[in-house]
Amino acid sequence: MRWVLKHTFKKSDFRPLQREVIASVIEGHDVFLQACTSFGKSLCYQLPAVLKDWGLTVVVCPLLSLMTDQVNTLKALGVAVATINSNTTHDERQRVFEDMLCGHPSTRLLYVTPELCQTNNFRHRLLIVHKQGQLIRVAIDEAHCISEWGHDFRPAYKELGWFRKNLVNPAVPITALTATATPRVRSDMINILGLDLENLRMFNTPSDRPNIHYEVRYLADFAEDNSDAEDSQLQNLLRWLKGIQTRREARLGSEMTLLPPMSGIVYVGTRAMAEHLASRLSSSSDEMVTAVAYHAGVEATKRAHIQSAWKSARPCQPANGEKTPAFSIIVATNAFGMGIDNPGVRFVVHWTPPRSFESFVQESGRAGRDSRAAASLVYYGIQEKNFIETMIYRDTESHRANGPENREAKLEGFGKVIRYCESIRRCRHELIKEFFGDFELEEMGSQLPAREGVSVTSSSPCDFACDFCKEGRAGLSKRREKMASETQMALLYADFD
Numbered sequence: 001m002r003w004v005l006k007h008t009f010k011k012s013d014f015r016p017l018q019r020e021v022i023a024s025v026i027e028g029h030d031v032f033l034q035a036c037t038s039f040g041k042s043l044c045y046q047l048p049a050v051l052k053d054w055g056l057t058v059v060v061c062p063l064l065s066l067m068t069d070q071v072n073t074l075k076a077l078g079v080a081v082a083t084i085n086s087n088t089t090h091d092e093r094q095r096v097f098e099d100m101l102c103g104h105p106s107t108r109l110l111y112v113t114p115e116l117c118q119t120n121n122f123r124h125r126l127l128i129v130h131k132q133g134q135l136i137r138v139a140i141d142e143a144h145c146i147s148e149w150g151h152d153f154r155p156a157y158k159e160l161g162w163f164r165k166n167l168v169n170p171a172v173p174i175t176a177l178t179a180t181a182t183p184r185v186r187s188d189m190i191n192i193l194g195l196d197l198e199n200l201r202m203f204n205t206p207s208d209r210p211n212i213h214y215e216v217r218y219l220a221d222f223a224e225d226n227s228d229a230e231d232s233q234l235q236n237l238l239r240w241l242k243g244i245q246t247r248r249e250a251r252l253g254s255e256m257t258l259l260p261p262m263s264g265i266v267y268v269g270t271r272a273m274a275e276h277l278a279s280r281l282s283s284s285s286d287e288m289v290t291a292v293a294y295h296a297g298v299e300a301t302k303r304a305h306i307q308s309a310w311k312s313a314r315p316c317q318p319a320n321g322e323k324t325p326a327f328s329i330i331v332a333t334n335a336f337g338m339g340i341d342n343p344g345v346r347f348v349v350h351w352t353p354p355r356s357f358e359s360f361v362q363e364s365g366r367a368g369r370d371s372r373a374a375a376s377l378v379y380y381g382i383q384e385k386n387f388i389e390t391m392i393y394r395d396t397e398s399h400r401a402n403g404p405e406n407r408e409a410k411l412e413g414f415g416k417v418i419r420y421c422e423s424i425r426r427c428r429h430e431l432i433k434e435f436f437g438d439f440e441l442e443e444m445g446s447q448l449p450a451r452e453g454v455s456v457t458s459s460s461p462c463d464f465a466c467d468f469c470k471e472g473r474a475g476l477s478k479r480r481e482k483m484a485s486e487t488q489m490a491l492l493y494a495d496f497d
C-alpha cells in the first residue's frame with residue numbers, strides 16, 4: 001500500500017484513518033466513509049483500484065467538473081483511467097466499452113454519471129464485466145445525493161440500489177463516501193444502496209474542520225444606518241481584509257512580495273450580485289484586492305480560465321514600486337462548487353447566509369485544504385433570513401415535482417443555518433458536529449481518528465477557533481442584539497435560548 005501511495009500517488013504518508021479505510025476496502029467490505037471536506041476521500045477508492053494490476057472499479061460521480069478534475073489528475077499520475085459522460089466522443093466511448101468487455105480491461109478506474117448507470121445499455125455491459133470476474137468495486141462519491149433529505153438530491157442516485165440487487169454471486173463491494181450527511185441522510189444512503197450491515201465498515205472524522213476559524217457577523221452590528229447597508233457590509237469586509245494584510249506584513253516584512261496573493265472565495269446569492277460585488281471589491285479596495293465573478297452565466301472556457309488563473313496565483317513581484325494586490329478573490333454563486341481543490345484558499349465568506357447547512361459546510365470547507373489556518377465568515381441579517389425562506393417557499397411551489405417533502409427538507413436545512421448563525425451558547429465547531437450527528441456515528445461503532453494539532457481545553461472545545469470561544473456568550477449576545485428590535489428578538493430567539 002505504502003509503495004503505491006509513494007510511487008503512484010506521490011504522497012509521503014497516509015493521513016489519519018486513510019490507511020484503515022483503504023485496508024477495509026481492499027479486504028472486500030462494504031465501506032461507508034463520512035469524512036470532512038479535504039480529508040482525501042478519493043484516495044480511499046483510487047489506491048485500492050490500482051493496487052492490483054487487474055480489475056475495474058466503477059466510480060459514480062455527480063458533477064462533470066469534479067469528474068474531469070479527478071480524471072486529469074489520475075492521468076497525470078499515469079493511472080489507467082477513463083470516463084463516460086456527456087462530453088465523451090463517440091469514438092472514445094466505443095474504445096472504453098471495448099476495453100471493458102475484453103475480458104481483461106486495462107482501465108482501472110471508470111468515472112461515470114448516475115444517469116449513465118440507469119441505462120440498460122450500461123447495466124448490461126456491467127453485468128458482463130461482473131460475469132467475467134473483472135468488476136472489483138463500485139465507489140459512490142458524494143453519496144448524500146441519494147437522499148431527498150440531502151442538499152444535492154439527484155433522482156438518478158436513488159436508482160443506484162441496482163448495483164447491490166443485480167451484481168450478485170458474488171456481491172460486488174460498495175464504497176460510499178460523503179462529507180456531509182445528517183443521520184437521516186446516512187440511513188437513506190445505507191438503505192437505498194443496500195449496504196450489507198454484516199459486512200459494513202463505517203468510518204468518520206469530525207464534520208468540523210479544526211483549522212478553520214468560524215465566525216458569524218451580524219449585519220446590524222456595523223451598519224450605522226440602514227440607508228446603505230451594502231456599503232457598510234463592504235467596508236466591514238475590507239477592514240477585515242486590511243487587518244489580515246497588516247498582520248501578514250508585520251509577520252513577513254519584505255518576504256511578502258515573494259508570495260502570491262492570498263486566495264479567498266466570497267459566496268453570494270445571485271449572478272448579478274457576483275458581478276456587482278466583484279467590481280465593487282476591486283474598485284473600492286485601493287488595489288488591495290483583485291476580484292472576479294464566477295457563476296453559471298459566465299461562458300465555460302472563461303470559467304475554466306478564471307479557475308486556473310486563481311489556482312495558480314503567481315508571487316507578487318512589485319515592478320517599479322507598483323502596488324500589487326494582497327488578495328485574489330472569486331466572487332461566486334454556488335456554481336463554484338464541488339471539485340474545487342485549491343489547497344491555498346485562506347478564507348471563505350458568505351455574503352448572505354447559505355441555503356442549507358450542508359452547503360455551508362461544503363462551501364466553507366474549501367478553505368484551508370492544506371491544513372493551515374483559514375477562516376469562515378458568514379454575514380447574517382434578519383432581512384436575508386426572511387428573503388431566503390420566501391425563496392424556498394417560492395421554489396418548492398414552482399417545482400411541484402419535488403413535492404412538499406422536499407420543501408420540508410429545504411426548510412429544515414435552512415433552519416440549521418439559522419440556528420448556527422443565531423446561537424450564542426455553543427462553540428460553532430460543536431454545533432457543526434451536533435448537526436451532522438457525529439456523536440451518533442460514534443455510538444454506531446464508527447471509527448474516528450485521533451484529533452491532531454488541537455489542544456482541547458475545557459473552556460474551549462475548539463482551541464479558540466470560533467467567535468463564541470473567543471468572545472464568550474456575553475460578547476456574542478451583545479453583537480447579536482443589535483440586529484433587530486427587542487420585540488423581534490424575543491419572538492425570534494424563543495426557540496434558541
Ligand SMILES: Nc1ncnc2c1ncn2[C@@H]1O[C@H](COP(=O)(O)OP(=O)(O)OP(=O)(O)O)[C@@H](O)[C@H]1O
Nearest residue numbers: 011013014015036037038039040041042043179341
Ligand atoms: N495522504 C495524503 N497526503 C497528502 N495529500 C493528500 C493525501 N490524501 C489526499 N491528499 C490530497 O488532499 C486533497 C483533497 O483530497 P480529496 O479531493 O480526495 O478530498 P475529499 O475528501 O474528497 O474532499 P471534499 O469532500 O472536500 O471534496 C487532494 O489534493 C489530495 O491529493
